[in-house]
Amino acid sequence: MxxxxxxxxxxxxxxxxxxxxxxxxxxxxxxxxxxxxxxxxxxxxxxxxxxxxxxxxxxxxxxxxxxxxxxxxxxxxxxxxxxxxxxxxxxxxxxxxxxxxxxxxxxxxxxxxxxxxxxxxxxxxxxxxxxxxxxxxxxxxxxxxxxxxxxxxxxxxxxxxxxxxxxxxxxxxxxxxxxxxxxxxxxxxxxxxxxxxxxxxxxxxxxxxxxxxxxxxxPESIKGEKEPPKLKxxxxxxNLKDIGKKTFKKRPNNGRGYLLAILGITVFQTFSMGEISVQTLYLRAKLNWTLTKITTTSSVTSVGNILCSMGGTYVLYKVLKIKEFKLVLFSILALSASSILRGLATKDKDYLIYIASAIGTFNGIPGIMIRTIISYLVPREEIGKIFALQNIIYNINTILSDLSFQALYNATLETNSGIFYYVSAAINCLAAVGTLLLLNVKIPVYPEAAKESEEPEKEFKKISINRNNFEALSIDEKRNSNDIALSISTITE
Structure with missing residues (x-):
């Protein structure tokens, strides 16, 4: 066939x-x-x-x-x-x-x-x-x-x-x-x-x-003999111990402190995403939106998020050459503004939800840029382990943030059910402060990555990359390749 x-x-x-x-x-x-x-x-x-x-x-x-x-x-x-x-x-x-x-x-x-x-x-x-x-x-x-x-x-x-x-x-x-x-x-x-x-x-x-x-x-895509996938x-x-060692080991030019600061920003930024867990309930209770109205808005927003994250990354990062932390700061502040507008929405002003959705369409950029910065700090053979720890942090953080925002929503449902949006905006502002502080600190690029970035510019053909292999490219390749396609996850359960 x-x-x-x-x-x-x-x-x-x-x-x-x-x-x-x-x-x-x-x-x-x-x-x-x-x-x-x-x-x-x-x-x-x-x-x-x-x-x-x-x-x-x-x-x-x-x-x-x-x-x-x-x-x-x-x-x-x-x-x-x-x-x-x-x-x-x-x-x-x-x-x-x-x-x-x-x-x-x-x-x-x-x-x-x-x-x-x-x-x-x-x-x-x-x-x-x-x-x-x-x-x-x-x-x-x-x-x-x-x-x-x-x-x-x-x-x-x-x-x-x-x-x-x-x-x-x-x-x-x-x-x-x-x-x-x-x-x-x-x-x-x-x-x-x-x-x-x-x-x-x-x-x-x-x-x-x-x-x-x-x-x-x-058919199976991995050729050759394979072990049966038994539990043992x-x-x-x-090897979680190895992941921890690679993350916290001492690095040149205070790279360890810089890496931990970035992970700290990630913790704040992802914690604010707990607002998503009660977003549908908020729209139903405060604005009395129907399921049809919610899902239709969500479908349009999801497409906008993908297009803006991909297009925004290409235009802002590759064409206009805006630095990574400046893009992170821009995106986090946009998310803060989006949360505030959602909290201000009422039945008569539900158009604020649409404006907030438009402002928040760059929500995929912080994750992409932070993972890119991490790829400058560590050798390629350690990137997978750092990202594995990032996955652990993300999942644990998501559990805590969902529980916190859901408890806050329950406690304020009869008074001001949108207060969780202001909390989310405040948390994002803390992440923005951390980002602003790192803006004035030179990225302690790992020697191997620094050497690659000093090589003469090359003419690159079109490439298609996702998050996993994006980090493996040198700084020079990331900023000067002619075309890029980024894999953005929009699935929430």
Missing amino acids: AWNKYVTVEVPLFLCMFSIMIQTNVSTNFLIYRTCYVLLDYDQSECALLGKVENETTASLEKKVQPTFNYINMVSSVMHYLIPLVFCMYVGTWSDKFGRKPFLLLCIIGLTLTNMTAMIMVFFENASPWLFVIRFIPLLTTGSSVTLMIVTSAYLTDISTPDTIVIRMAVYEITLGLATFLGNLISSYLLYATNYKTVYILVTLLAGFAFVYTFFFI NLLKYI
Whole structure:
């Protein structure tokens, strides 16, 4: 089959991400609905209007139901980031050794079982919303959607040549963006045109078809003999002690202190992202937005985030030659302004949400630039370990920030439910202060990277790179290559 040479993991990637985005949006509405009449004993017909109708009854009911739902959401947040932590960190190394396909199939099986469990539970109309939290266990124990993206991007790298890598990576980005956009866009329309049962049957079939396609039509990309992926073989590739040593070891020109300062900025900046965990609840309770309005806005915003992060990086960094920390500072201040505008929004001024979304479209730039700066500080063979620690920090930080913002939202729901946005803005401002201080300090470039940056300029052909291999390029290559495509993750669960 000739087409199979050109269309490979893009098919299961699209089907899985499309499935995830549909059920993520619908599940929030479903759990609020079940919490309303199963746990809190409100009238089921009135509960069914939540997220669908804008009136005084639903506005009042949202504020009564959301605190209880938020406790369920807290538990779900901890599970989402804690359980898959180790798997996500090491699946790249494991798949290098044992092959891509086993881990790709494993992740799709986890998603299929998760969707199937939810589908079954929907048919029991009085089942507690707490039972729906455990449906994620199959997906989370196989690494969640992060594993899916790691393995599929590695697979495409394996099968690409220098002549085809640009096209493949472009198609990869389009696939992710299209799945996110369409999943956000149609989820509410699909729900209100059918029902919850139909939606969960559909997402289960999508994941099931992704498994069938992968099993029968996608060959293994790692050639040669491979060890079977047994548990004892997986565990021997985990070395957290080595990761810690590489991060905290002494470096030339006070590189260790500089690196730790950057990681500190990352902690503040990512902690502010806890606002995302209660954003949908805020829009429903304070502005009385329907699910359709929320998902439509989210779908447009997700596309804007990708385009602005990619385009902004190219124009600001490569064309205008703006330094890394200046871009980080610009992006963080923009995010602060975006949070403040969201906090000021009211029913009569909900246009502020659209303005805030436009201002915050450069939210992918801080992560890209910080990872770039780190690549200047350490030798190439240590970059993977530093980024592994960054992943650990991010996941733990996300758990703490989600719990903190959800608790704050519950405590202020009846007074000023948007106060968490001001807290987020303040935290981003602290990150901005740290960034401003480092602006006046010369980056202690690792000698190897400094040597590379002093080489004569070369003429580079078009290249396509993602976050993982972007850090491996020299400073000169990063600023002077003619074309660049960056891999930006927009999936939240």
